[in-house]
Amino acid sequence: MTTKPLKLRELAKGEDRFVHGHRMCSGCGAPIVVKQVLMATDYPIVASNATGCLEVSSCIQQFTAWKIPWIHSAFENAAATISGVEAMYKSLVKQGKLEDRNVKFVAFGGDGGTYDIGFQSLSGAMERGHDMLYVCYDNGAYMNTGIQRSSATPFGANTTTCPAGDVIPGKLQQRKDLTKIMAAHGIPYVAQASPANWMDLMKKVQKAFEIKGPKFMNVISPCNRGWRSKTNDAVALARLAVETCYWPLYEIENGVTKITFKPKEKKPLVDFLKPQGRFRHMFNPENEWMLKQAQEYVDNQWERLQKEAAFFGGEEKAEEK
């Protein structure tokens, strides 16, 4: 199958495989991510889904928003579950019991189901080499259960389990760099993407589907409930995350790091933090150190990423249309 052209006019004609009627909050980033992933390809897709916002809102009783085969079994095992589906496909095709239709296997999980409770299952499935793509929609907390801290929650954020209190001003730890951890698995393809840079995201999905073996994509997914932001700013925030280099767009293909989008001008992190209520307390005078520390962390990470990319021959000058 040839990779389909990413032209808006053409894409708009395609059939949606994740359809309206789901009950995600208005302004949620996750369904945008799912749509972009599914829209990027015409391959048949079977998906698994970790328990979480996306799962509880997309398949309720006799209603489903999924026009592809879809399975949810539990919270911590989207990777293991899809690995079983993929193994059965492989087995049946090998035995001649099923026609090989180049089916692609995708697991969707939030950051809780991916960074934390589902981490072992994900790591195991990647190591076993299943032909699958794991997509984490990272909204930086356990949003489904009411905005509790996860290991993806950024430094300083106010959540219901790390509230900005009088003594402890929010989350004091930096987030886990899962994208790098997945790259350390030595799998053929790892990428970080943002729904604001839709073409970059979809290109990465297309690339992933052309690679045999385990693939991982980490996609930032704004959540206005948890981020305490406006319902109409998911894409704007996803863009600011990229432009401030809080969420750099890059890929690691067969161990080679490549930055796929470099902002012309790196914006200060506060541009990303300011519109979000979860960081409001960081703007109090006594918490100035928090803003400084958050910026330093982003600077260091971005510096390091650029060095890594430079080591492999520099970065691509990607254009965003």
Add this chain to the structure above:
Amino acid sequence: MGKIVAVTGNEACAQALKQINPDVCAAYPITPATDLMQRFSGFVNDGKVDTELVLVESEHSAMSACIGAAAAGGRVATATSSQGLALMWEMLYIAAGTRLPIVMPLVNRALSAPLNIHGDHSDGMGARDTGWIQFYSENAQEAYDNTIQAFRVAEHLDIRLPVIVCMDGFIVSHSIERVEYIDDADVKKFVGKFVAVNPLLDIDNPKSYGPLILTDLYHEYKRAQHEVMTRVPKVVLEVAAEFEKMTGRRYGLFETYRLEDAEMAVVVMSSAAGTTKDIIDQYRDRGVKIGLLKPRMFRPFPFAEIANALKHVKAIAVLDRADSFGGMGPLYSEIAGAVMQMDTKPAMINKIFGLGGRDYLPDQAEHVIDELITLAKTGKVQAVKEYIGVRE
């Protein structure tokens, strides 16, 4: 007919899985079930089976992968023990609630703490309410036979439920016994072709598995699951009748031994039944009317049938190789439930034995029967629940 071999319980179960040739096995090693899957891995790597073997990083993932594979639409098996089953616990409910016909030999082993690798029924009893059908096997032959029959029961279109096949850790899993193997072709014919129901891999007819269902319908779904369980005994007996035709070996929902004219009964599952039968023979020689009932199918529990089989006895001792701390032994509770349906209720005692692989010795069986003789005479229960074989 098949050939007679000297094998361990694990070896016999691995042979059954080889003959059944599941499409997918996902497994994680745990003592004493390790040997079973090691042997099966050998079959995979030697090309003796078509199975796609998924060697996962935990039992939780083993059952998760089995669920994915079974939903995908094919024959699926795994095996585990003890802590492994405990780690699967969450997924056991999901396998049953999703009506997936997975078959899992369970080599019964004690649960921590303290850590212990030897046989008792704590693991299986912990999975009692998960919605899985459970068979308990006395010896390697039964483990082998039950494994083969389990696929037929699990995959029956009226049932579609997962099945656990138990054997006692080490006592059966690691002891070499005489086992009669069925010919490969006969097993293949008996088990038949797998029929997929709503397979996830039917790409053109997409299905969603695992919906959210709240207060409006969850209750009804669970009622339906209960309903399916009520159909199981009939299917188990049909499959057993067909199996008997093929092998000459008879299986029921439970086995009775010299129970027909008995005044007293010992109820015990798995390997301990063998020792108990020997002692019963000795007492019978002395004219003591004692018999045995050995449940084979623990879930669903055949209450009415067991009540009918025990209706003439005056006293019953239920031997549990597991405890429910602060409650009665789990098998005792089931038998008590069955006995409630009888017009005249026998006196009943509960003995907890053999935890963590402690040997169940002939003299323990003798003590139990001696106590039963007194109990049958007096009708007076001294202690309802008691541990036996405890070192002072």
